[in-house]
Amino acid sequence: MNFLRNRDLIGGSLMLIVGLFFFIGAFDYPMGTLRHMGSGLFPLGLGAILTVLGAIVVATAFRTDERLPSVSWRALFFVSAGIAAFVVGFEMFGLLPAVAASILVGALGDPKVTPRDMALMVALYVALAYGIFIVSLGLPLPPIRTF
Amino acid sequence: MHDLLYGFSIALTYDALLYCAFGVTVGTAIGVLPGIGSLAAVSMLLPISFYLDPTHAMIMLAGVYYGAEYGGSTASILLNLPGTPSNAVTCLDGYPMAQQGRAGIALFMTTIASFVGGCTGVLVLILLTPAVIALSLSFGAAEYFAIIMVGLLAAGTVTEGSPVKGLCMVVLGLLLGTVGSDLSSGTVRYAFGSIHLYDGISLVALAMGLFGVSEVIASVNSRQETRTVEKVSLRSMVPTREDWRGSWFPMARGSVVGSVLGALPGTGPLLASFMSYVLEKRVSKHPERFGTGTIEGISGPESANNAAVQTAFVPALSMGIPGSATTAVMLGALMIHGITPGPRLMTENPELFWGVIASFWIGNLLLLVLNIPLIGIWVSILRVPYHLLYPGIIFFICIGVFAVNYSYFDVASVLVIGVIGYGLRLLDFHPAPLLIGFILGPMLEEYFRRAMLLARGDITVILQRPISGTIMAIGLLLVVYSLFSSYRKRKSFRASQMSHDTGD
Numbered sequence: 001m002n003f004l005r006n007r008d009l010i011g012g013s014l015m016l017i018v019g020l021f022f023f024i025g026a027f028d029y030p031m032g033t034l035r036h037m038g039s040g041l042f043p044l045g046l047g048a049i050l051t052v053l054g055a056i057v058v059a060t061a062f063r064t065d066e067r068l069p070s071v072s073w074r075a076l077f078f079v080s081a082g083i084a085a086f087v088v089g090f091e092m093f094g095l096l097p098a099v100a101a102s103i104l105v106g107a108l109g110d111p112k113v114t115p116r117d118m119a120l121m122v123a124l125y126v127a128l129a130y131g132i133f134i135v136s137l138g139l140p141l142p143p144i145r146t147f
Numbered sequence: 148m149h150d151l152l153y154g155f156s157i158a159l160t161y162d163a164l165l166y167c168a169f170g171v172t173v174g175t176a177i178g179v180l181p182g183i184g185s186l187a188a189v190s191m192l193l194p195i196s197f198y199l200d201p202t203h204a205m206i207m208l209a210g211v212y213y214g215a216e217y218g219g220s221t222a223s224i225l226l227n228l229p230g231t232p233s234n235a236v237t238c239l240d241g242y243p244m245a246q247q248g249r250a251g252i253a254l255f256m257t258t259i260a261s262f263v264g265g266c267t268g269v270l271v272l273i274l275l276t277p278a279v280i281a282l283s284l285s286f287g288a289a290e291y292f293a294i295i296m297v298g299l300l301a302a303g304t305v306t307e308g309s310p311v312k313g314l315c316m317v318v319l320g321l322l323l324g325t326v327g328s329d330l331s332s333g334t335v336r337y338a339f340g341s342i343h344l345y346d347g348i349s350l351v352a353l354a355m356g357l358f359g360v361s362e363v364i365a366s367v368n369s370r371q372e373t374r375t376v377e378k379v380s381l382r383s384m385v386p387t388r389e390d391w392r393g394s395w396f397p398m399a400r401g402s403v404v405g406s407v408l409g410a411l412p413g414t415g416p417l418l419a420s421f422m423s424y425v426l427e428k429r430v431s432k433h434p435e436r437f438g439t440g441t442i443e444g445i446s447g448p449e450s451a452n453n454a455a456v457q458t459a460f461v462p463a464l465s466m467g468i469p470g471s472a473t474t475a476v477m478l479g480a481l482m483i484h485g486i487t488p489g490p491r492l493m494t495e496n497p498e499l500f501w502g503v504i505a506s507f508w509i510g511n512l513l514l515l516v517l518n519i520p521l522i523g524i525w526v527s528i529l530r531v532p533y534h535l536l537y538p539g540i541i542f543f544i545c546i547g548v549f550a551v552n553y554s555y556f557d558v559a560s561v562l563v564i565g566v567i568g569y570g571l572r573l574l575d576f577h578p579a580p581l582l583i584g585f586i587l588g589p590m591l592e593e594y595f596r597r598a599m600l601l602a603r604g605d606i607t608v609i610l611q612r613p614i615s616g617t618i619m620a621i622g623l624l625l626v627v628y629s630l631f632s633s634y635r636k637r638k639s640f641r642a643s644q645m646s647h648d649t650g651d
Contacts, residue, residue, distance in 0.1 A: 007575060010574060025337060086541075121539070
């Protein structure tokens with residue numbers, strides 16, 4: 001059995017760690033009493049509950065014994081990069097180039113895409129973005145930055 | 148009655164009609180496409196809604212929500228892929244019907260069933276909401292705490308997947324809700340010195356990250372694109388007399404099941420459609436026909452999920468407690484508009500309350516038109532391959548999130564939350580309960596604090612007061628039942644697997 005690929009072992013441990021994190025973090029805030037609750041009491045209780053729930057998931061992990069499904073790294077990478085490309089594109093060139101950049105990068109997440117598809121999508125979606133966000137909603141965003 | 152007419156005077160104005168039509172059209176399109184659900188659509192339109200007045204915003208967002216339930220059955224029938232999770236049951240009999248060349252009839256009957264369910268749901272909503280409001284005016288902090296608690300328990304346990312994991316997500320959501328300034332003392336919690344987190348995690352970024360970005364990542368590459376969608380002609384949609392006769396009772400039963408389950412906080416259309424299918428199979432004289440393309444198997448569940456979508460607004464409009472994850476996001480939107488959802492909504496914002504309810508009738512009528520004469524458009528949407536659609540979703544999310552505060556931090560959050568959300572999906576944690584917890588968290592803490600203050604720190608007060616005690620008992624029963632049934636399901640699943648293994 002491969003422990004590192006056991007889905008519930010990973011998931012349960014993560015919940016346990018996050019629960020502990022909030023539980024320990026709660027001690028930075030005043031606890032008060034039940035009658036006059038401080039801001040630390042609520043997250044303290046919840047952190048404890050999440051820790052216990054995480055432990056239960058870990059405890060049942062060996063019985064369910066599900067393997068972690070395969071990660072689609074390509075989609076993960078290019079979709080994330082597409083969002084980052086939007087920020088960079090907007091900062092440097094304005095809204096419409098940012099839309100084009102996010103599409104050109106994001107579309108690479110699927111290997112089936114062809115250059116023709118990309119050209120089509122850029123033309124269509126840039127026009128759509130202009131129509132919705134600039135013309136009809138009138139967002140105060142620069143369509144194209146001029147220098 | 149007078150109030151409802153007042154509502155129509157608002158819902159029938161040009162602008163309101165326009166936003167209603169826009170909402171239900173977008174909803175149908177989103178519902179038709181597998182891989183994006185109503186929650187993703189509502190969160191994507193959230194930023195746009197901030198530019199509208201609150202009534203129009205709610206009319207539009209609600210339209211997307213119930214519109215998606217109409218459209219969702221199309222892909223279930225034609226492709227055996229549910230358009231939204233609550234249409235999954237429709238695959239069982241809808242797809243076999245399509246294989247027998249009865250796709251048109253199935254599409255027609257699901258639309259009629261949706262309409263019947265939707266109208267029943269709206270009727271229940273109109274009759275029940277004022278009564279619940281009257282009742283809830285006598286509720287104290289302990290009662291509100293108990294209702295929210297039961298809603299959270301139901302959201303965590305009565306969903307797809309393991310109930311323990313569902314509860315993990317609810318608690319994680321509650322914890323994420325504590326990030327930022329504390330409502331009563333102003334103490335900043337878990338912000339790590341970052342000024343961007345002082346106001347808490349952005350609801351828009353959380354909703355779009357969990358339901359937009361992570362759904363896109365999970366859907367790209369995951370489906371086979373070799374799908375052929377056949378044309379559906381209007382002539383092929385005319386049902387036989389048998390089909391009509393077989394459908395009336397399932398529709399009536401489905402509407403009742405859906406109305407009840409929708410009105411309970413935390414349970415929603417998914418459970419409603421499933422329960423209706425189980426019920427139809429149990430009352431049928433020919434249970435063996437289910438799964439082979441019987442009309443009862445689609446008309447019951449399709450009325451149930453649409454009724455549930457409408458009655459999900461009962462707790463939302465009467466007490467400010469959402470009936471499902473999507474209504475939770477809508478309530479979040481209302482709060483951003485500066486309107487506090489709760490028992491006073493009806494008297495303080497009557498134009499919003501009655502306008503939105505009246506728009507439900509109009510929306511359901513529009514959907515009837517959209518889904519029968521115009522079915523060809525939606526069928527052709529299904530032919531567009533996903534790799535041409537998802538880049539559009541990505542840029543829409545980016546602009547949407549950015550336009551709320553013009554903050555790069557929000558766009559960065561959506562990216563990080565999206566990646567985390569994808570990880571949670573891989574680990575079989577479903578993000579919907581997390582979102583419900585996140586939105587209800589601050590309310591839960593506030594009501595708990597008040598209840599404790601009034602009871603002088605006596606925690607048993609929640610169990611001792613008659614109404615809150617009863618509600619908590621129901622909640623506990625719910626948890627015990629769902630833990631028990633999931634244990635039994637797992638056991639029988641393993642038993643069937645074992646016999647399968649030895650049989651090979």
